[in-house]
Amino acid sequence: MSKPVCAVVGVGEGNGAALARAFANEGAAVALLARRTDFTSKLAKELPDARAYACDAADSASIAEAFGLIRAEMGDPTTLIYNAGSGVWGDVESVGLRDFEAAWRVNAYGAFAASREVIPAMKAAGRGVIIFIGATASRRGAPGTAAFAPAKAAQRSLAESMAKSLWPHGIHVALIVIDAVVDLPRTRERMPNEPDDFFLKPVDMAASAVWLAKQPRSAWSFEIEVRPFREKW
Amino acid sequence: MSKPVCAVVGVGEGNGAALARAFANEGAAVALLARRTDFTSKLAKELPDARAYACDAADSASIAEAFGLIRAEMGDPTTLIYNAGSGVWGDVESVGLRDFEAAWRVNAYGAFAASREVIPAMKAAGRGVIIFIGATASRRGAPGTAAFAPAKAAQRSLAESMAKSLWPHGIHVALIVIDAVVDLPRTRERMPNEPDDFFLKPVDMAASAVWLAKQPRSAWSFEIEVRPFREKW
């Protein structure tokens, strides 16, 4: 297969699908990784040369297995988009030890494990793109993000460490901080009175990911935030 | 004239020219503002529908005059790129009161004055783009930037205040932090032993400015940094 391979970890109907579509439009064969494959199997049929892989991003063995299959079936990814991320809401008293660990596992540990799967081939090739999808919580803790924010902060710090060590090898590591409510069926339901303008459209965010992947290497960006023009910040 | 008008304040042979060329390539009629017009007059002949204007960016009266002419001759700018910026190097003891003020005037005061020239029409149209070109010093002070860093920090803070008040009106205010040595005849001369890879190419930085100007408004970026892949940071 001569198409470049883009692996997207964490593909649901929102940002993950939009990222997959955007990179497929750019000519990539996209590997779609998600815990369950019911959605990704359908999406894989829509996108030329895409394939769905079951992968629990919180589990490094599952990541190793999925990337082993991708390498065997599609080839070495030249682009990795790490979009897996979740976390319960709650303050330090209401979230539990398990929540705290689970958030870290999927947002930070999985990002570390997935990156290690793709770095050797990227380094050998002298090029590659690794983009982490962050959130407002990547930059600061809030009362209700006692589990989520530390996980996202760890992810951001990892991205920065990786950027500093991998950029000189031609691997563009970057972080997109989504400072917005994403336009999803469930967010629309939760906020039925907000206008269209209130929401970040996944396709618009994905356009910036595509831009980052194309930046000429004399002027790379590490961290960009994206938010709707109406967002208060 | 039906082309959109892009005003670039601070056009020399490096970033300013690259920005002008990039926006001209995108179909804009570019107004080229610089203190002296010897370079910009020549550049104006290269670019379709471009015009050169004499403007001292440190002087609000000069800015008002130049923008008055632009509006009369070219129409209301829909894009403003504020690239004027300079400052002597030196610590708090070696720079003087005059240096401290001069740096602020060209980096911050001029940015404020120029923005005020374009905002009313942008607001009436419900759209526009204002991009400030910052530097490493926009984010932090160093021993040798006692005059320059406060000026750039003021510019960044102004950009943030403007973004928060103008984004909801459809005006995309953004800041590009150049964390690099720019590839210019004078920097090459100063650092003859650095390889090509060491320098940021103005054309590559300008590509990110063009991207910012195109971002869909559900996912705008405010601040991005650009640096060469080999830069230490």
Added chain:
Amino acid sequence: MSKPVCAVVGVGEGNGAALARAFANEGAAVALLARRTDFTSKLAKELPDARAYACDAADSASIAEAFGLIRAEMGDPTTLIYNAGSGVWGDVESVGLRDFEAAWRVNAYGAFAASREVIPAMKAAGRGVIIFIGATASRRGAPGTAAFAPAKAAQRSLAESMAKSLWPHGIHVALIVIDAVVDLPRTRERMPNEPDDFFLKPVDMAASAVWLAKQPRSAWSFEIEVRPFREKW
């Protein structure tokens, strides 16, 4: 006079007076600088060895004159507290060029000018303390701080540049970011329904300034923020 001299620039009934009292309690002879001397003259009588000086902090000539007098009458200041600071509220459209400049002059330019008056003697002595009093706006711009935030950001950046060049000479430059509504007659009047706990007490902020001035030099702080325990941030 064998007491150490502490110069406080910007002495009104709130933070300035509290800072003056706090350093007087620590045994300093305090020079009280303010545009008008009606309040500072009375305060000078309360504090042992204190003196009032007329000084317009936005005017470098006035600063030079006041510090010339201080040096002649009291001796070289070993501590400088720069508390002068003000700015009109308004966004980029509602504040004018004059507001923008005035805010910078009193918050940043005056800080630079005053620092330069005390640095030579501190450097010769191999010790000294310079503390700038910042605000929330030192760290970020808001819609309504188009004039004030750039001025405070410039001040913060200057403080950082100075810290990096002067710390190695034994001069402890630091910044206190007040992220609060200060307890003053005029703020109480404006917010009559807020409880006591809502306000930052100047005396409590001043206690942290005193602490900074005492920190042992193997563990100096550059920037600290202070806010009431009930503040939302």
Added chain:
Amino acid sequence: MSKPVCAVVGVGEGNGAALARAFANEGAAVALLARRTDFTSKLAKELPDARAYACDAADSASIAEAFGLIRAEMGDPTTLIYNAGSGVWGDVESVGLRDFEAAWRVNAYGAFAASREVIPAMKAAGRGVIIFIGATASRRGAPGTAAFAPAKAAQRSLAESMAKSLWPHGIHVALIVIDAVVDLPRTRERMPNEPDDFFLKPVDMAASAVWLAKQPRSAWSFEIEVRPFREKW
């Protein structure tokens, strides 16, 4: 026992011991927590009413057990200092999954677990102090801190979330960022040519922790950094 109880998690010969001594000097009965008790048992004999507890800060069950004993034997801690922290050095390729997790466990997870042990009683009392000891890596990732920096960033973010939810209940959560090489036998050995001035003295850092614990609540600090006056930053 009527003395206030201060629990210090992570007591070795450097910062931990200095923090314990500083709070003992302030009149606290100090609980000394460390994995091994050989050093803490000796230290406990030096300090009035101090006790040593075996505790693996990376293990929430061990933390729960130690704090259960502290509550039973000494009473509810009114101050918690979380000083446990370590991590191997290495970039994303050289550190392993186990290193990445181990660093997070001791720096972030343990901080979360220990905090949860003391919060209920502090909240009931309407007062308390929780201080986390951070590092340069709390604020940014470097090439060689691919495991350590994400762990410290998570800790910092947790501290911020906790501060925002607990301050209004009278619990002062704060973070001390140590931006320095700490003066320890092993650092002196590693850097035999550095002068005394190069190192941060634990006792000096501890003085700032004591200050934070005393700050009046109308002007609390969340994050302070400490570094030697000669440090480059």
